[in-house]
Amino acid sequence: MSDVQQRIDDLVKGHKVVLFMKGTAQFPQCGFSGRAMQILKACNAGEVTTVNVLEDEGIRQGIKEYANWPTIPQLYINGEFVGGSDIMMEMYQAGELQQVLAGGQ
Ligand SMILES: N[C@@H](CCC(=O)N[C@@H](CS)C(=O)NCC(=O)O)C(=O)O
Numbered sequence: 001m002s003d004v005q006q007r008i009d010d011l012v013k014g015h016k017v018v019l020f021m022k023g024t025a026q027f028p029q030c031g032f033s034g035r036a037m038q039i040l041k042a043c044n045a046g047e048v049t050t051v052n053v054l055e056d057e058g059i060r061q062g063i064k065e066y067a068n069w070p071t072i073p074q075l076y077i078n079g080e081f082v083g084g085s086d087i088m089m090e091m092y093q094a095g096e097l098q099q100v101l102a103g104g105q
C-alpha cells in the first residue's frame, strides 16, 4: 500500500464516521459536500471526522483510488465505504443511513 493509501486507511479505520469533503463541516466549499454534511446532521450522526481534500492534493486523488469512486464527497462508516452525496440522500430517505449509523461500535 502506498503512503497516501495507508494514511487514508488509518483515517477510515480509526474513526467511526469519516467524511472526505471539500471544505470543512462549518464551511463546506462545494454544494455536494454541504449536502452530505446536512444529511449527516439530519441523521444525528454525532461525531463526524471530516477530511478537507482541498488541503491535500494527495488525498484528493488517493481517495478516488481507495474506494474506486471518482468523486468527492465520500462517506465511510465503521471502516466501510458508503457512497457519495446521491447515495447518502437515497439511503437517508429510505431510513437506511440512520440504520447504518446506529450499527457497529
Ligand atoms: N454525484 C456526486 C457528486 C459529487 C461530484 O460530482 N463531485 C465532483 C465535483 S465536487 C468531484 O469530486 N470531482 C473531482 C474532484 O474535484 O477532484 C455525488 O453523489 O456525490
Ligand code: FES
Residues within 6 Å of the ligand: 022, 029, 030, 031, 032
Ligand atoms: S467544487 Fe464544483 S461541483 Fe464541487
